[in-house]
Amino acid sequence: MPAKQYDPLPGLRGGKNGHTERNSTIPPCTLRTSSRKNRVTLTITRRDGLVLVAPEYFDTSGVPKILERRTEWILRTIAAMQAKYPDFDPWNPPTIPPLLDLRCLDEQWQVDTVFQSAQKNPALRINAGHRLLLRLQEQPDNDQSDADQKPIGLTDANLETTRSLLNRFLVRKAKPILPDILAEAARETSLHFSRCQIRTQSTRWGSCSARGGISLNAKLLFMPRRLVRYICIHELCHTQQLNHGPKFHKLVRQMLPEVDTLEKELHSAEALVPRLLA
Known part of the structure; x- marks a missing residue:
């Protein structure tokens, strides 16, 4: 997917101390084209910042107008992400974590x-x-x-x-650690899985196939072990209920009565992964 960088819109000014203000400059926008896209979408991700994905036939001259029209949403979303991720900086690329x-x-x-x-x-x-x-x-x-x-x-x-x-x-x-944590969780819950794979997914901590195969994200290593165990039990429950319906949530709560607290901790712990690897 080819990418092109667009400079911030002219005529706007940056806020102080890194915080976005009503008249703050919006960050550079990366344009990516895709043959699978039939409409334009604008997203802001922790790693890549502001990204516009468009069909291959898209007229790039329309990018500034799209950004200007969405300025309010862009600044609001940036402010929310800065509050959640201390290292979020859409004006600059991610750096190598020391x-x-x-x-x-x-x-x-x-x-x-x-x-x-x-x-x-x-x-x-x-x-x-x-x-x-x-x-x-x-x-x-x-x-x-x-x-x-x-x-x-x-x-x-x-x-x-x-x-x-x-x-x-x-x-x-x-590879030597996460499958063992999963196996221990399986013994504790009497839930079974067929195999365990370790990957580096971008948007999921784990997944479960219809055949009971569980994939865990290697970036779970940045998490405290109790949250890793929570993810493992969450995926083990999917071996019984593949969806996120009421029966699934009832099973998770049966295994983990403190699931609400763990879910809040997990949401905050996402910031523990360095931006470059997010």
Whole structure:
């Protein structure tokens, strides 16, 4: 899906201290076209900021008018996301997290970054003392006018590479742990699953197939273990009820009387995942 960046609308001014105000500049908008789209949709995501997805035949000259028409919604949504996610900054791309706090494992991993010749492949090295070394390809000298948009050396390609390498690290750490937590929850609840897969989904903590296969998100490692256990029991209940109807919620509450408290904690804990990996 091709992407194009649009500058903020002219004539608007930015708010103070990072907070959006009535006359704040809206952030740059990334335009993506899709052959599967038959209408224009505007979204704001924690990782990518303001994104407009349109059909391939879309006339891009209409983008500024769409953004101007939706300015109120854009500013309102940004304010809500800033309140929920302290690291949310739609004016700038996500940065490499200096620390991975894996609460489920009670481990903290420091992330160091070095830049190397473009002839060498990017890599992630696991060092002693819970330290990770990212080796990324060096970027040609940045134009100084772009210096306030992203740190020097962090091209979009490097950010994507970093996301991929760190996700692979998370999967590697999660594979010995999350299936065991799921199996323990299955024993406690007398609910059964056929197999467990570890992935890095963008929008789900877990999923359950009609055959009882459960997929868990490796990013659950950022959560406290009690919330990981809650997700596991939630998915195990789907082995009995695939939908989210009354019977499903009754079963979850039977297994977890404190489900309302856990759900609120989970909603807040989403911010524990670094923005780059969200």
